[in-house]
Amino acid sequence: MDTEKTSRRTFLFRLGIAINAIAVALFAIPIVGYVLSPARRFTWLDWIPLGPLTDYPEHQTRLAEYVNPFKKAWDGETAKIPCWVRRLAGDEFQVFAINCTHLGCPVRWFAESELFMCPCHGGVFYSDGRHASGPPPRALYQYKYKVDAGKLWIYAGQLPTLGEPQA
Amino acid sequence: MIDALKSVGRWLDARLQLGSTIAEVAAHPVPRSSASWWYVFGSATLVVFVLQVVTGICLATVYTPAADRAWDSLIYLNYQQPLGWYLRALHGWGSNFMVALMFVHMIQVFLFGAYKFPRELTWVAGCVLLLCTLGMAFTGQVLRFDQNAYWGLGIGASIAGRTPIIGFKIVDLILGGPIIAGETLSRFFALHVFVIPALLIGFVGLHLFLVLRLGINEWPMPGRIVRRNTYLQQYQELVHADGEPFMPFAAQKDLVFAGLIILGLLVVAAIEGPIGPNGQPDPTIIQTVPRPDFFFLWLFSLFALLPPWTETFLMLTGPVAVIGLLFALPFISGTGEKSWHRRPFSVVIVILAVTIIGTLTWLGTFSPWSPVMDAWSAVPTPIDYVKGRTPLELQGAILVQSKQCRNCHSLGGTGGMRGPALDDTATRLTRDQIVRQIIQGGGNMPAYGKNLTPAEVNALVAFLATMHPPGEPPARASSQ
Numbered sequence: 001m002d003t004e005k006t007s008r009r010t011f012l013f014r015l016g017i018a019i020n021a022i023a024v025a026l027f028a029i030p031i032v033g034y035v036l037s038p039a040r041r042f043t044w045l046d047w048i049p050l051g052p053l054t055d056y057p058e059h060q061t062r063l064a065e066y067v068n069p070f071k072k073a074w075d076g077e078t079a080k081i082p083c084w085v086r087r088l089a090g091d092e093f094q095v096f097a098i099n100c101t102h103l104g105c106p107v108r109w110f111a112e113s114e115l116f117m118c119p120c121h122g123g124v125f126y127s128d129g130r131h132a133s134g135p136p137p138r139a140l141y142q143y144k145y146k147v148d149a150g151k152l153w154i155y156a157g158q159l160p161t162l163g164e165p166q167a
Numbered sequence: 168m169i170d171a172l173k174s175v176g177r178w179l180d181a182r183l184q185l186g187s188t189i190a191e192v193a194a195h196p197v198p199r200s201s202a203s204w205w206y207v208f209g210s211a212t213l214v215v216f217v218l219q220v221v222t223g224i225c226l227a228t229v230y231t232p233a234a235d236r237a238w239d240s241l242i243y244l245n246y247q248q249p250l251g252w253y254l255r256a257l258h259g260w261g262s263n264f265m266v267a268l269m270f271v272h273m274i275q276v277f278l279f280g281a282y283k284f285p286r287e288l289t290w291v292a293g294c295v296l297l298l299c300t301l302g303m304a305f306t307g308q309v310l311r312f313d314q315n316a317y318w319g320l321g322i323g324a325s326i327a328g329r330t331p332i333i334g335f336k337i338v339d340l341i342l343g344g345p346i347i348a349g350e351t352l353s354r355f356f357a358l359h360v361f362v363i364p365a366l367l368i369g370f371v372g373l374h375l376f377l378v379l380r381l382g383i384n385e386w387p388m389p390g391r392i393v394r395r396n397t398y399l400q401q402y403q404e405l406v407h408a409d410g411e412p413f414m415p416f417a418a419q420k421d422l423v424f425a426g427l428i429i430l431g432l433l434v435v436a437a438i439e440g441p442i443g444p445n446g447q448p449d450p451t452i453i454q455t456v457p458r459p460d461f462f463f464l465w466l467f468s469l470f471a472l473l474p475p476w477t478e479t480f481l482m483l484t485g486p487v488a489v490i491g492l493l494f495a496l497p498f499i500s501g502t503g504e505k506s507w508h509r510r511p512f513s514v515v516i517v518i519l520a521v522t523i524i525g526t527l528t529w530l531g532t533f534s535p536w537s538p539v540m541d542a543w544s545a546v547p548t549p550i551d552y553v554k555g556r557t558p559l560e561l562q563g564a565i566l567v568q569s570k571q572c573r574n575c576h577s578l579g580g581t582g583g584m585r586g587p588a589l590d591d592t593a594t595r596l597t598r599d600q601i602v603r604q605i606i607q608g609g610g611n612m613p614a615y616g617k618n619l620t621p622a623e624v625n626a627l628v629a630f631l632a633t634m635h636p637p638g639e640p641p642a643r644a645s646s647q
Contacts, residue, residue, distance in 0.1 A: 036340065038342070038343050038344045038345075038350070039336040041339075041345075044339075044344070063451075070344065070346070070348075071348065072350065074233045074235050074349045075235060075348045075349040076235025076349070077235070077447060077451075078317065078348045078349065078351075078448055078450065080449060080450060080451045081450055082451040082453060099325070103325040103326065103470060104322055105318050105321065105457055106450070106457075108453055108540060110543075110574075112543075112569050112571060113570045113571040113572075113613075113615070113618055115571070117571075117574065118537075119455070119537055120318075120457055120537060121470055121471035121536055122471065122536040122585050124613050132613035133613050134611065135470070135471065136475075137479070157346065158346055159321065159324055159338060159342065159345065159346045161325050161329070161334065161335060161338050162334065162479070163328040163329060163330060163331070163333075163337075163338070164334075164338075
């Protein structure tokens with residue numbers, strides 16, 4: 001009598017643990033999926049127009065800006081992303097990300113000395129993006145570009161970092 | 168009247184059952200030696216945390232955690248919301264106070280050996296609180312959604328992006344998407360107001376519970392060795408032989424200090440006002456010089472000064488090693504001497520850590536490694552340096568400005584500090600050496616060979632060759 005009671009009690013308790021374990025595991029699936037969703041795509045890139053070629057005089061480097069192709073309605077000013085466009089000649093361009101390759105601060109172009117300088121830790125790059133001095137471990141990031149219908153297009157959308165396969 | 172109150176109290180206590188617990192906590196004996204002014208920093212940190220919760224909730228009633236509105240709502244808080252400026256000041260300076268008090272508390276606990284047996288987990292809980300508090304400081308800096316917040320996120324993401332293989336996915340997770348945008352702010356808001364505070368409250372509870380249960384650490388005496396088999400009994404003998412009830416004997420100093428801290432915070436916040444925001448978080452405004460808040464400046468400096476080839480390795484393993492050591496401390500030296508008189512190595516560690524972090528912070532306040540981005544157009548050449556110069560030399564002086572040399576080199580104490588000051592260049596380099604340095608660069612200077620015509624180089628060198636103090640001749644090559 002007594003043992004029967006105990007075993008029924010243990011059975012119910014074990015069943016309770018099992019049901020809850022399954023329930024928690026099922027519950028965790030949407031939670032984890034939701035939290036990890038920003039990493040669901042391998043790359044976040046799209047072709048973005050940077051305006052007509054006439055905006056970019058030959059042998060000059062100009063600041064251009066584009067709207068993040070994955071923008072949300074509430075992004076506000078952060079949807080605008082700047083980049084440096086260097087037109088060598090004709091359809092030959094170099095489009096540099098604004099972010100220093102050291103730690104992502106915005107590099108500034110100095111046309112007189114033909115250098116990009118970073119205000120954070122003093123990274124300096126030459127006009128073709130090569131590393132000139134300071135802590136950056138590599139040349140400036142460049143976007144893929146194409147010229148189509150008299151416009152310059154770049155393939156962009158994600159923050160370039162050292163681990164980025166497309167950087 | 169008093170009888171009525173007493174009967175209400177009795178009625179409540181009969182149902183709440185809290186009276187005896189509170190009385191027990193208030194009366195628990197603490198070592199007489201522990202009722203010291205050195206033991207007030209933990210409680211003061213807790214008091215400031217409670218204030219942060221209060222001001223934080225108030226700010227959350229106005230602040231708008233959406234990327235397109237956050238900055239506007241901060242400006243509204245500063246200038247239109249009645250007392251909004253003061254609440255923001257209290258919250259911002261409160262965070263500075265909390266971080267500072269927490270570090271003083273930690274140093275005291277470390278030097279007094281309070282982390283040793285049986286209080287190992289009190290220390291571990293404290294380490295979690297340290298990480299949470301720094302997490303609050305960083306996420307709070309992001310919620311002040313301005314240019315520093317935007318580029319600070321970029322720095323954080325760039326560090327995370329250096330992780331091998333999965334770095335770029337970690338960046339997506341931190342930012343809540345491929346780039347700093349609306350979801351980034353929302354993520355950090357959720358961390359700052361829900362996740363980290365919940366952890367903080369939970370671990371503060373555990374921390375306090377352990378302090379009450381295990382008893383406050385006694386004043387360490389040289390020669391009183393902590394042993395696992397005898398310590399608990401020795402402590403009980405100590406608090407009964409030479410103990411006093413916590414209330415009011417030890418609590419009175421906590422009370423006085425915490426009160427002074429609150430008053431100090433009220434005064435500092437009133438004088439200094441709210442912290443930021445600076446420019447709106449528009450990444451196309453690149454005329455910005457991003458800097459982190461005070462308590463992260465030392466890291467910012469470290470990233471400028473580490474040899475670049477060690478950087479990725481140290482950025483990824485350094486924090487793990489330091490945090491791991493902190494957590495492991497009570498398990499490495501859980502017994503033995505508590506007194507700092509007998510632990511010279513620990514004293515050296517504290518002095519080293521404080522000196523290093525202090526120096527790096529001080530360097531961070533003026534960042535000599537960064538070019539001064541507007542020096543070339545905003546800082547004039549000292550008049551003495553153009554007096555009596557030839558036209559060619561004057562042309563060189565103009566080039567020093569127009570080619571942005573001043574961004575990295577100072578003249579007369581103004582301009583960048585990245586490279587050496589130019590005031591005495593001619594005493595260090597001969598003409599030929601100056602030419603080579605300009606054209607080839609090197610020693611962390613870019614090469615200007617392609618950006619200068621031979622005539623420009625000639626003018627620059629002519630000017631720089633005049634740069635020596637009146638009584639000091641210019642350098643000569645030994646062959647001449």
